[in-house]
Amino acid sequence: VTRDHQAFLDLALPHLDVVWSLARRLAIFPVEPEDLVQETYLRAFAGFSRYRGGDARAWLVSICLNTARSLARRAKRRPREVPGPDETIPDSTDVGAEALGSLQRETLEHALAELPDAQRTAILMMDVSGLTAQETADIVGAPRGTILARVHRGRRRLAELLRERDSIDDV
Amino acid sequence: MTCDERRTVAYLAGNLAGDEAAAFEQHLLGCESCWTAVRDDRKGRELAEQLRTLAPSGLRDRVRANIELANGSRPVRRTLPVRRLVSIAAAVVVLAGSATFFGFHRGGDPAVVSDVLALASHSAPAHSSTSVRTYDGHRVDFSMYEMHGEPVALARSAQAFPMPAHAMPLGGVPGEPWIASRHGMSLLCLSQPSHVLLAGRMPPKDLLDFARSLGLAP
Numbered sequence: 460v461t462r463d464h465q466a467f468l469d470l471a472l473p474h475l476d477v478v479w480s481l482a483r484r485l486a487i488f489p490v491e492p493e494d495l496v497q498e499t500y501l502r503a504f505a506g507f508s509r510y511r512g513g514d515a516r517a518w519l520v521s522i523c524l525n526t527a528r529s530l531a532r533r534a535k536r537r538p539r540e541v542p543g544p545d546e547t548i549p550d551s552t553d554v555g556a557e558a559l560g561s562l563q564r565e566t567l568e569h570a571l572a573e574l575p576d577a578q579r580t581a582i583l584m585m586d587v588s589g590l591t592a593q594e595t596a597d598i599v600g601a602p603r604g605t606i607l608a609r610v611h612r613g614r615r616r617l618a619e620l621l622r623e624r625d626s627i628d629d630v
Numbered sequence: 631m632t633c634d635e636r637r638t639v640a641y642l643a644g645n646l647a648g649d650e651a652a653a654f655e656q657h658l659l660g661c662e663s664c665w666t667a668v669r670d671d672r673k674g675r676e677l678a679e680q681l682r683t684l685a686p687s688g689l690r691d692r693v694r695a696n697i698e699l700a701n702g703s704r705p706v707r708r709t710l711p712v713r714r715l716v717s718i719a720a721a722v723v724v725l726a727g728s729a730t731f732f733g734f735h736r737g738g739d740p741a742v743v744s745d746v747l748a749l750a751s752h753s754a755p756a757h758s759s760t761s762v763r764t765y766d767g768h769r770v771d772f773s774m775y776e777m778h779g780e781p782v783a784l785a786r787s788a789q790a791f792p793m794p795a796h797a798m799p800l801g802g803v804p805g806e807p808w809i810a811s812r813h814g815m816s817l818l819c820l821s822q823p824s825h826v827l828l829a830g831r832m833p834p835k836d837l838l839d840f841a842r843s844l845g846l847a848p
Contacts, residue, residue: 614674
């Protein structure tokens, strides 16, 4: 991999949707999700000379998670739990939009925000970002089995929360 | 077979050997608790995957523009650890905190930065309209322009503009140009040949081109 900025863009930009999906749920007031995305990419570019190959998506997810945490520590504010209705992006196309109505989507965002942080992080990394349990374990610094247990409990809680709110059909 | 979350997790992760998996599936037929756990895991995963979203249109271009600007304007950046850049930015903000010119609005940005962002967010700018504001005795001249149909706010001052948190210095030291992103808008601060601060809903590179067209940037 050459170290010029075009090589970086070719490697990193294809994962913008993943970073955006993550940033929407990790951005801390007053940092907006787009600011977190920009900061993630600038930090990744700054560290590109130290990038040793491997899965670029996992690399960017790791940087986004660490950036969000460092900004959160700095802001010392409570994490934003749910994007409000006025924060939706009208011109973005959500993969799940066709399957979920706006009300159900809002309920799902609330349910995700209610999960314990460790479970929420595991779900964001595995189910939303598409990382493997091992990649997630390497980034979080926990055993793979622990990650699998966290994501299992988080998924179950998501399903339960939405069932309790009568927002999904029981299977 | 007794109910065990570890076995359920291993089954869902595909970690059970063939005979173990078959035995667990036999157990599922008669165990409501384990069946519910498997069913809810699959439903929860399906729901979580629906949280994947596409980035807003234009974000890709803005990220690309920021990287290109950082790459082209700041040759020292690659060798300067980003943590140091961030700490420099934080230090500038802390040192600047006592003066009104650098005072903070509720959103966390210095007052003059918030004001130039507010001006740029106006949907119907008056072409080349101007105004003057004073921040703790420091005069700042504001001008409004339009570029590609988007309003651009320009602030000029004899003093260096304060660098807000999360801004990216382009020279690595205080007083150098910097860029920042707020609510889909870009901020570009230049110090040569004079102190100017621009804001607009466009990539920083376009703001730089705009500044050059006015002779505000080399």
